[in-house]
Amino acid sequence: MVAMVTGVEISPREAEVLELVGAHLSNAEIAARLCISVRTVESHVSSLLRKLEVPDRRELARRAPEPAAAAPSRLAPVLPARLTSFVGRVRERTELIQMIGTHRQVTAAGPGGVGKTRLALAVAGEAAGDYADGVWFADLVPVTDPGMIAPAVAGALGLGEQLGRDMTESVIAALADRHALLVLDNCEHVAGGVALFLERLLAACPRVTVLATSRARLIVPFERVYPVPPLSLPADGESDAVALFMERAAAVGGPPDPPLRDQIAAICERLDGMALAIELAAARYPTLGVDGITAALSHPLRMLTGGSRADERHRSVRTTLDWSHALLEPADRALLRQVSVFVAPFTTAAAAEVTGGEEGVVADGLARLAEQSLLVVTASPGGTRYRALETIRQYATERLAEAGELDDVRSRHLRWCLAEAAALTVVGEDWRARFDLVADDLRAALAWAAERPERRADAYALARHLAELTFTRHLTGESQRRFEQAAGLAAGPSVAASMLRQAAAVAGCRTIGDDMYRLRLAAADAARGSGDTAGAATDLATAATIAFRFSTTFVRLPPPEEALALVGEARETAGDDPAARAAVALAEAAVLTDAFGAAQGPPGNAVPETIARAERAVELARPTGDPLAESAALDALTGAQSWAGDTFATAATARRRITLLTSLPSSPAGTHELIDALGMATEAALGAGDVPGALRWARRLAGHPSLAEVGHRATCRLLMVDALAGDVDEALAASVRFLDAWRRAGSPARALFRPAVAAVAMIHGLRDDRDARREWQEVLDELHTPPEHTYGYGAVFDAMLLLHRGQAAEALERTAPDARQVWKWVTWIWHHWYVALRTEAAVLAGSPDARDRVAEARTTVAGNPVADAIVQRAEALLDGDQEALLATADAFDAAGCRYQSARTMVLAGGDHAVRGAAALAGLGFAPMAPARHG
Numbered sequence: 001m002v003a004m005v006t007g008v009e010i011s012p013r014e015a016e017v018l019e020l021v022g023a024h025l026s027n028a029e030i031a032a033r034l035c036i037s038v039r040t041v042e043s044h045v046s047s048l049l050r051k052l053e054v055p056d057r058r059e060l061a062r063r064a065p066e067p068a069a070a071a072p073s074r075l076a077p078v079l080p081a082r083l084t085s086f087v088g089r090v091r092e093r094t095e096l097i098q099m100i101g102t103h104r105q106v107t108a109a110g111p112g113g114v115g116k117t118r119l120a121l122a123v124a125g126e127a128a129g130d131y132a133d134g135v136w137f138a139d140l141v142p143v144t145d146p147g148m149i150a151p152a153v154a155g156a157l158g159l160g161e162q163l164g165r166d167m168t169e170s171v172i173a174a175l176a177d178r179h180a181l182l183v184l185d186n187c188e189h190v191a192g193g194v195a196l197f198l199e200r201l202l203a204a205c206p207r208v209t210v211l212a213t214s215r216a217r218l219i220v221p222f223e224r225v226y227p228v229p230p231l232s233l234p235a236d237g238e239s240d241a242v243a244l245f246m247e248r249a250a251a252v253g254g255p256p257d258p259p260l261r262d263q264i265a266a267i268c269e270r271l272d273g274m275a276l277a278i279e280l281a282a283a284r285y286p287t288l289g290v291d292g293i294t295a296a297l298s299h300p301l302r303m304l305t306g307g308s309r310a311d312e313r314h315r316s317v318r319t320t321l322d323w324s325h326a327l328l329e330p331a332d333r334a335l336l337r338q339v340s341v342f343v344a345p346f347t348t349a350a351a352a353e354v355t356g357g358e359e360g361v362v363a364d365g366l367a368r369l370a371e372q373s374l375l376v377v378t379a380s381p382g383g384t385r386y387r388a389l390e391t392i393r394q395y396a397t398e399r400l401a402e403a404g405e406l407d408d409v410r411s412r413h414l415r416w417c418l419a420e421a422a423a424l425t426v427v428g429e430d431w432r433a434r435f436d437l438v439a440d441d442l443r444a445a446l447a448w449a450a451e452r453p454e455r456r457a458d459a460y461a462l463a464r465h466l467a468e469l470t471f472t473r474h475l476t477g478e479s480q481r482r483f484e485q486a487a488g489l490a491a492g493p494s495v496a497a498s499m500l501r502q503a504a505a506v507a508g509c510r511t512i513g514d515d516m517y518r519l520r521l522a523a524a525d526a527a528r529g530s531g532d533t534a535g536a537a538t539d540l541a542t543a544a545t546i547a548f549r550f551s552t553t554f555v556r557l558p559p560p561e562e563a564l565a566l567v568g569e570a571r572e573t574a575g576d577d578p579a580a581r582a583a584v585a586l587a588e589a590a591v592l593t594d595a596f597g598a599a600q601g602p603p604g605n606a607v608p609e610t611i612a613r614a615e616r617a618v619e620l621a622r623p624t625g626d627p628l629a630e631s632a633a634l635d636a637l638t639g640a641q642s643w644a645g646d647t648f649a650t651a652a653t654a655r656r657r658i659t660l661l662t663s664l665p666s667s668p669a670g671t672h673e674l675i676d677a678l679g680m681a682t683e684a685a686l687g688a689g690d691v692p693g694a695l696r697w698a699r700r701l702a703g704h705p706s707l708a709e710v711g712h713r714a715t716c717r718l719l720m721v722d723a724l725a726g727d728v729d730e731a732l733a734a735s736v737r738f739l740d741a742w743r744r745a746g747s748p749a750r751a752l753f754r755p756a757v758a759a760v761a762m763i764h765g766l767r768d769d770r771d772a773r774r775e776w777q778e779v780l781d782e783l784h785t786p787p788e789h790t791y792g793y794g795a796v797f798d799a800m801l802l803l804h805r806g807q808a809a810e811a812l813e814r815t816a817p818d819a820r821q822v823w824k825w826v827t828w829i830w831h832h833w834y835v836a837l838r839t840e841a842a843v844l845a846g847s848p849d850a851r852d853r854v855a856e857a858r859t860t861v862a863g864n865p866v867a868d869a870i871v872q873r874a875e876a877l878l879d880g881d882q883e884a885l886l887a888t889a890d891a892f893d894a895a896g897c898r899y900q901s902a903r904t905m906v907l908a909g910g911d912h913a914v915r916g917a918a919a920l921a922g923l924g925f926a927p928m929a930p931a932r933h934g
Contacts, residue, residue: 008051017044021057022064025133027711027740031158042711046733057736079121079137079183086122087247088231088240089115096123096211096226100181101130103224104202105210107187107217110228112391113276113317116213117185119228124183124211131209133178141186141390142343142440144447146193151478153182153197160709161475162745164511164553168197170709172204173744179207186390187214195220230273234265241268244275245282252371253286263290270297276391277320283373284327296323321395324372335365336374336388337403340396341413344440345378345385353416354409385437410448414458417445421465427472435473442466450489460489464499471506471668474706479668480506480515487522493529500526501539505668508546509675509706513553516546534577541570541583548590549635552751563591579629582620586633589613595636597643607644614640627660631673634660638680642828647688648863650828654684658697671706678704682717686724687829689864691896694721702734711741716756723759723797724833724866726899728767728924735760739779747782754783755793755829762797766804766899768926791817792825792834799837804903806929808844815841819860832867835860840874850878865895873904882908898923 150167467482483503507515524539574580707714905916
């Protein structure tokens with residue numbers, strides 16, 4: 001089945017994506033709506049751009065079909081499916097809808113069992129049409145840590161973690177300009193965390209409304225409290241309480257006879273109109289009848305003397321739970337209290353493991369509990385799962401404690417969690433779904449075990465497992481916290497040091513330099529405590545290296561003298577340990593000679609000394625057998641070779657890193673190192689004119705799963721390669737992902753992104769799309785324009801556009817400084833490109849020294865297939881050598897630069913120019929303006 005958009009066939013899923021693009025949703029929001037990954041959405045968007053032949057997301061949104069006139073387009077609310085019908089509460093729904101329409105944050109407050117959740121869901125469903133950007137629901141029952149509120153909400157929104165930001169920032173960025181309703185259910189047990197989250201969210205998201213349910217008010221500045229009353233009783237006419245009983249009784253055994261209505265009304269009055277109590281009583285109707293229920297509720301357990309009316313209502317629920325519990329067979333009572341340790345839906349097999357029962361017997365018991373409305377049945381891809389409503393779960397947990405079984409059952413639950421965590425270390429096709437189903441139970445078991453000294457070893461094991469699993473799940477913020485927690489639970493300082501190093505590596509993946517530095521220093525302290533002086537020396541030296549190698553990821557850079565002191569201490573304590581000596585050598589290359597070109601590095605750079613120190617670091621790292629240490633040393637050598645102007649050695653060294661790292665198993669340190677290596681290899685290959693190689697590394701980087709939620713980081717290098725290769729379709733598709741992710745991330749002004757944005761602006765200039773170019777120039781302005789833009793990548797991209805427009809004199813002026821004058825800004829990627837384009841501009845502008853420039857340029861760019869072809873083309877134009885000119889077109893094709901090949905044909909004139917113009921048009925570029933020859 002296919003859909004049609006203006007005569008173009010698109011798939012049904014593409015049609016859904018297109019509609020949501022037209023509604024101006026981000027890729028993450030579309031992913032959440034359609035229950036697919038962000039990467040899948042990006043693939044559909046790219047496909048739509050190609051199929052509909054539009055340049056960008058803005059134009060794609062305009063191609064989205066208009067919503068039907070009779071029904072304004074609104075997104076379906078993302079709410080849990082109703083398992084039973086909603087009865088009554090017309091007045092309450094009306095009042096609560098009015099409140100959320102007037103106030104930013106409303107708390108529906110009331111005792112457990114009064115029906116807060118069902119009321120909130122009904123209100124959210126009815127009010128959904130008033131919120132253009134949708135309604136979202138987050139159940140906080142499984143959340144045991146107040147610090148995990150934002151991740152729970154992010155999960156409801158379909159947001160993954162954006163490296164370098166906490167989850168609250170990611171949620172705020174996603175909702176900042178949205179008109180949406182967020183429902184937070186069951187807030188009471190994490191009220192402090194909810195309050196802190198809401199204060200930040202509501203201050204930053206002016207069009208977001210929050211409806212919370214809680215047993216008590218949250219005490220936040222925007223809050224308005226709506227006390228949820230019990231269901232209406234017969235005294236005032238129609239009774240919602242009676243209607244609910246009749247509905248639920250009919251569902252389990254046929255409707256009660258009308259003459260029984262007065263008795264049912266009396267039952268509801270005895271239960272104070274509490275919804276949960278009425279549902280539990282109705283579930284017993286087929287076996288007890290109305291008379292039996294009435295008799296049971298007259299039991300002496302019901303003591304409603306004294307206390308507030310709210311207390312009486314709570315006791316009504318408690319009494320009904322006592323009664324329902326008492327009616328169970330002893331085995332079913334035991335089963336109910338034992339499965340209360342699960343905080344998330346569980347399977348029969350899991351219940352059998354934790355209760356110690358035979359699986360068939362447990363299955364029968366769970367079915368009986370579900371029949372009595374004490375458990376809720378939910379379907380999942382892995383089969384039937386059960387869960388208890390929170391009020392019932394808390395009641396059963398109390399019973400578990402009263403029976404003296406709490407520690408024993410929680411211990412069995414902990415063992416089950418450890419086994420589940422161990423099984424998840426093998427990543428299969430359905431791994432993500434399997435992890436998500438048990439993650440909340442792993443967290444709850446860890447929280448319990450971590451507070452018990454006798455369970456310290458198990459708590460450590462589970463914290464380590466959870467750290468590793470959350471890293472695989474790309475929840476890197478939690479992964480770092482769990483590694484730090486594992487360090488605190490470790491049996492000794494040696495193990496603690498190992499966990500702190502892992503935490504530092506995760507911080508590196510998150511691009512949080514301050515944490516990398518802090519954690520390596522903490523690891524050094526732990527290593528000293530274990531008597532491992534060599535390990536401590538390695539940590540100290542690594543911390544110093546981090547301060548220089550990853551200087552752009554710091555909020556507060558350590559002063560250079562602090563790093564120097566660390567290097568000195570590490571040197572004194574390294575001894576003969578190979579790993580420590582290698583780490584010290586790398587730190588010396590980083591700190592003493594600034595191999596990485598750090599922000600706090602010295603203004604000058606003694607290139608021979610830098611190369612010597614970097615080579616020594618590589619020489620010492622290799623015998624350690626640690627590929628990560630060798631890769632880091634090679635990174636220093638890459639920087640040193642770049643400073644020396646050895647473009648091809650730089651590219652070769654960068655490739656060596658990829659070879660070292662490719663076959664390593666996944667780990668935080670390995671992931672951090674590989675992502676860095678892929679970025680460096682892309683840039684070094686581009687600088688050497690190896691466009692196919694650069695494209696290979698850039699695509700691998702863009703597809704790395706750790707960067708799925710930070711598309712701007714994933715695609716920034718790919719955009720540069722696509723732009724210089726002249727691949728318009730790929731550049732435009734990647735630019736959509738870049739801009740969407742960059743905006744969601746809060747538009748960070750990172751130097752890493754500037755060349756990519758300048759590249760896209762150039763592409764739109766070459767297409768003569770002035771509006772799109774203006775938009776990307778505005779983005780570039782947000783990123784600021786440092787000297788690198790003026791003299792480096794900015795000069796390269798501007799020169800290409802000016803030459804395309806026939807403005808050779810302006811291109812010559814834009815590249816006026818000799819490369820030696822602006823070496824600091826053209827080294828690394830841009831040196832050969834700058835020299836070649838500057839030479840072509842001189843020839844086309846008729847510069848008197850054009851021939852001298854050609855001769856010098858040929859020496860400079862020799863071996864670079866793209867830059868060499870540009871210089872050869874300039875020389876052929878200068879000499880009027882048509883054959884040599886046309887030969888460069890083949891050279892460009894072989895080098896993967898289709899734009900430059902087509903440009904050559906146009907410059908050749910005659911029939912060649914016609915074919916070249918057609919090639920440019922086929923690539924998506926505007927016609928070239930006539931070149932002005934000198």
